[in-house]
Every structure is written in structure tokens, then in C-alpha cells.
Amino acid sequence: MQNSIKSAKGSTVLRNHSRQSPLEYLKKHYFLYLLLTPALLLTLIFKYGPMYGAVIAFKDFSPIKGIIGSEWVGFKHFDKFLSSPNFELIFMNTLNLSLFGLILGFPVPILLALMLNQVRRARMKKNIQLFLYAPNFISVVVVVGMLFIFLSPTGPINQLFTSITGEPIMFMSRPEYFRWIYILSDIWTGAGWASIIYVAALANVDPELHNAASLDGANLFQRIRHIDIPTLRPIMAIVFILAAGGIMSIGFEKAYLMQTSMNLPTSEIIPTYVYKIGLQSGDYAYSAAVGLFNAVINVILLVTVNFIVKKLNEGEGLY
Known part of the structure; x- marks a missing residue:
């Protein structure tokens, strides 16, 4: 009898809630929306507001005439970029650097989280996490400075190579080394911090599942495969998308700081090209067109990868 009364009350509450108009709901929960206001304002001002400036990519922009007064030129700047002799080199450098970085860097935080999850001593686990997270807080300028010092002809790494081969290797000057130095240093600085989300997800796994699997004869790798990996799969899908x-x-600062006149064939990427053309040469409209082209490629990749992941991951995607 009491259960019937409770269910009747619950259904009445749901009906009353469904009858509420959006305005009534807003009045009732206005304080929650007030808390959301600063984030919305920041997003509108700093994310959506600057989108208006992208219109100069379709104009012959002049700072004197302004955005409205500048003459429309359509896709002239896009045609100029796509037909320029440097387009293929810059585009492929950007794609290769980011693609190899994704392939090599994406699994590392997952592996770190899985290994950290096996550390049972809380104090030791905290010390290891501190050691792994610390590089993320080092400034990009400091990281690049460390790379130049360690990889210089008289640096500690080259001293080792010199003792073996008799001559140093010019790591920062030779184009074939730039990509590997960039990617490996990125993994070193960011993998530990990126593993936080996976560590948090694994903390919610019921220990009884591992105990039951151990009693059934499952070894460590089988428990990771059938318990930990399925727990991480939704997060892995979102992070990958x-x-x-x-x-x-790609981060502009690091690539620009690592550039030398000798490694430009592999270090010149779209963000550094936009900086040089836009700020150093003053061709704002052309650099805006290049940046907009880059953004459109990113949107296409986001939609495509999300569609593929949803098909492969039983409908679980970013949206």
C-alpha cells in the first residue's frame, strides 16, 4: 500500500515537472544559471567574438579602412596559399608532426595510468605521480632551452656520442631530427598530466572485480584487458576524437623556438607560417585565410573521426 502511494506521488511530481514552462523552470533555478554566466560571457567574448575577425580572410584588409571598409576579394587569399610553392611542404610538415605525435603520444598516458593503478602503496604512488606531472608545469621556453643545452655539440648527450663515434651529432640543425625531438619532448612534458583522467577512471573500478577475476585464474594482463580497458574505452574514445x-x-611556441635556419624543411608548419606572414610581414588578410583553412581542416577531421569512432565503438562518441 505504501509503495503504491509513493509511486503515485512520484508520478504526480513528474507530471507537475513536465507541465513547467521553461520560464518557470528558469525562475526556480535562476541561481544555477547565474553561476554559469561568467563562463558563458568568457566564451562569448574570447571564443565567439573573435570569429568576426575571420571575415578579413575574404577581404583585401587595410588597417586604415578597417574590416568593414576593406574591399571584398572572395577566395583570392585561399587560392594564393593553395597554389604557393610552399603549400605542400608546410601542409605535410604540419600533418606529419601532428599525426606522428598523436600515434606515438596517445597510448603513453593510458599505459602510465594502467601501471600507476598497479602500485598499491599510496605514498609511493603519490611520489611517482608528482614525478610524472612535474614536467607539465615547466615553461615551453625552458623546455626548448633544455633541449638546446642537452643536444648541443658540447652537451651531455653528444659527449656520449662523441666518445663512441668520435664526432658529435647536430641534433638541432639537421631537419631529420626535428620531428622526433619535438614529439618525444612533447610526450615527456605532457603524458604524465594527460594520464590524470585515466587514473581517475580506474579509481572507480570495483576491487572486487579484480579479486573475483584472480580467483577464477585470470593473470594481470587478462584483468587489465577485460576489466581496466573496458572501463577506459569511453574516455579513450572522447580523448582520441x-x-x-x-x-x-600544433603548439606554435615550441615549434617556433626550436626552429633554426638549417631545420626549416621540417620545422616550418602552418602556425609558424601564419605568424611570419601575419605579424612579421604584415599581410593580415593572407595569414587569416591560412589560419581559417587550418581551422576548417580541423572541423572536418573532428566530424569524420567522431563518425568513425561512433561506428566502431557501439554509438559512443563525442556527440
Whole structure:
């Protein structure tokens, strides 16, 4: 009898809630929306507001005439970029650097999280996490400075090579080494911090599942495969989609700081090209067109990868 009364009350509450208009719901929960207001304002001002400036990619922009007064030129700047002799080199450098970085860097945080999950001593686990997270807080300028010091002809790494081969290797000057130095240093600085989300997900796994699997004779790798990996799969899908969607958005600062006149054949990428053309040469409209082209490629990759992941992952995707 009591259960019937409770269910009747519950259904009445649901009906009353469904009858509420959006305005009534907003009045009732207005304080929650007020808390959301600063984030919405920041997003509108700093994310959506600057989108208006992208219109200069279709204009012969002049700072004196302004955005509105500048003459429309359509896709002139896009045609100029696509037909330029440097387009293939810059595009492939950007794609290769980001693609190899994704392939090599994506599994590392997952492996770190799986290994950290096997550490049972809380104090030791915290010390290891501190050691892994620390590189993320080192400035990009400091990281690049460390690379130049360690990989210089008189640096500690080259001293080792010199003792073996008799001559140093010019790591920072030879184009074939730039990509590997960039990617491996990125993994070193970011993998530990990126593993936090996976460590948090594994903390929610019921220990009884592992105990039951151990009693059934499952070894460590079988428990990881059948318990831990399925737990991480939804997060892995979302992180992979976001990473693939930003595959053309490589960090400008690090690539620019690592550039030398000798390694330009592999270090010149779209962000550094936009900086040089836009700020150093003052061709704002052309650099805006190049940046917009890069953004469109990212959106296409995001939608495509999300569609593929949803097909392969039983409908689980970013949206």
C-alpha cells in the first residue's frame, strides 16, 4: 500500500515537472544559471567574438579602412596559399608532426595510468605521480632551452656520442631530427598530466572485480584487458576524437623556438607560417585565410573521426 502511494506521488511530481514552462523552470533555478554566466560571457567574448575577425580572410584588409571598409576579394587569399610553392611542404610538415605525435603520444598516458593503478602503496604512488606531472608545469621556453643545452655539440648527450663515434651529432640543425625531438619532448612534458583522467577512471573500478577475476585464474594482463580497458574505452574514445580534431593545431611556441635556419624543411608548419606572414610581414588578410583553412581542416577531421569512432565503438562518441 505504501509503495503504491509513493509511486503515485512520484508520478504526480513528474507530471507537475513536465507541465513547467521553461520560464518557470528558469525562475526556480535562476541561481544555477547565474553561476554559469561568467563562463558563458568568457566564451562569448574570447571564443565567439573573435570569429568576426575571420571575415578579413575574404577581404583585401587595410588597417586604415578597417574590416568593414576593406574591399571584398572572395577566395583570392585561399587560392594564393593553395597554389604557393610552399603549400605542400608546410601542409605535410604540419600533418606529419601532428599525426606522428598523436600515434606515438596517445597510448603513453593510458599505459602510465594502467601501471600507476598497479602500485598499491599510496605514498609511493603519490611520489611517482608528482614525478610524472612535474614536467607539465615547466615553461615551453625552458623546455626548448633544455633541449638546446642537452643536444648541443658540447652537451651531455653528444659527449656520449662523441666518445663512441668520435664526432658529435647536430641534433638541432639537421631537419631529420626535428620531428622526433619535438614529439618525444612533447610526450615527456605532457603524458604524465594527460594520464590524470585515466587514473581517475580506474579509481572507480570495483576491487572486487579484480579479486573475483584472480580467483577464477585470470593473470594481470587478462584483468587489465577485460576489466581496466573496458572501463577506459569511453574516455579513450572522447580523448582520441578531441586529439584528432585538433590534429592541425600544433603548439606554435615550441615549434617556433626550436626552429633554426638549417631545420626549416621540417620545422616550418602552418602556425609558424601564419605568424611570419601575419605579424612579421604584415599581410593580415593572407595569414587569416591560412589560419581559417587550418581551422576548417580541423572541423572536418573532428566530424569524420567522431563518425568513425561512433561506428566502431557501439554509438559512443563525442556527440
